[in-house]
Amino acid sequence: MILENLPDMVALVREAVSQVPRGSVSTYGDIAAAFGDRAAARAVGEMLPGILGAPVHRIVYSDGSVGGHAGHGGDGNARAGLLRSEGLEVRGGRVVSFADARFRDFRVPPVLEGMRREQELIRAEVTESDSFGALQRVVGLDVSYEGDRAFAAAAVHEWDSGEPISERTAETRIGFPYIPGYLAYREVPALAPLISKEAGTLYLVDGHGTLHPRGAGAASHIGVLFGVPAAGAAKSLLAGKVLDPEAERSQVVLEGRGSGIMLRQGRNRTFVSVGSGISLDTAAEVCSGLLDRGIPSPLRRAHELANRVRREAVAEGKA
């Protein structure tokens, strides 16, 4: 399906960096833009330190400054020296005539553009009315990480009582970075082994559903791709505006549409939105009914479980 055969972003970033010629420079944001979305700038920056055999010293900040932090194969002075040896003038920690030296001709696949198209297709298949009979259980889903190992957890709660019923975990290798707006490509493959179609079951995902720039966050991917009722419950906002920030419960508006509900207990907030196969009202009622210190209890439990199995796995590896 859509979330398989994801692009190897490390390899693609390495390829992009390799295309910057001697005497030229580029920026995190320009490389991200070459892949189709500047929102990936930070992700590019995080991958750079691990990239070998490519001229990462030619990647500078968007203002032309050379910087001095790790990840560029040395400190700022070393990088300035390398750039000078390639014919560039560096003064006061900045590349002189940065605009002229800025490389603009990347030939890499715009993979993020394709993913946005996929998200638009997902959005078109989202349904926003309750697609189940009597709600019996709510399954919280969350993921914890250690390097490229992902630890996914599902915590099943009985809706009537709110009590925990069971739990499951699954470990997978992660192959895609976190990029704002593309969380589904990182987390949904890890959660997939824990999802099955069962009557009366709602999946509660740690993240957004339709409260998303393309109206299709991770919760919508789960709802649509697996054909299960799903809702998103995130701890912070990715897009949209809270109408009444001080209220215990408020509508969240995105592009003129009431796409989300903010629930709060004290300073802990949860932003609820439709994944698919459920109405926003029902999703908010379920989250509200299971709210424990500002977080729906199935999600709190899934979060704790994912962290626990990660720590156990790491401890096991050291033993």
Next chain:
DNA sequence: GCGACAG
């Protein structure tokens, strides 16, 4: 122009 940016 600056800030914001799920996990």
Next chain:
DNA sequence: ATCTTGTCGC
């Protein structure tokens, strides 16, 4: 998300 110890507060 992860890196981390003690510490402040309800």
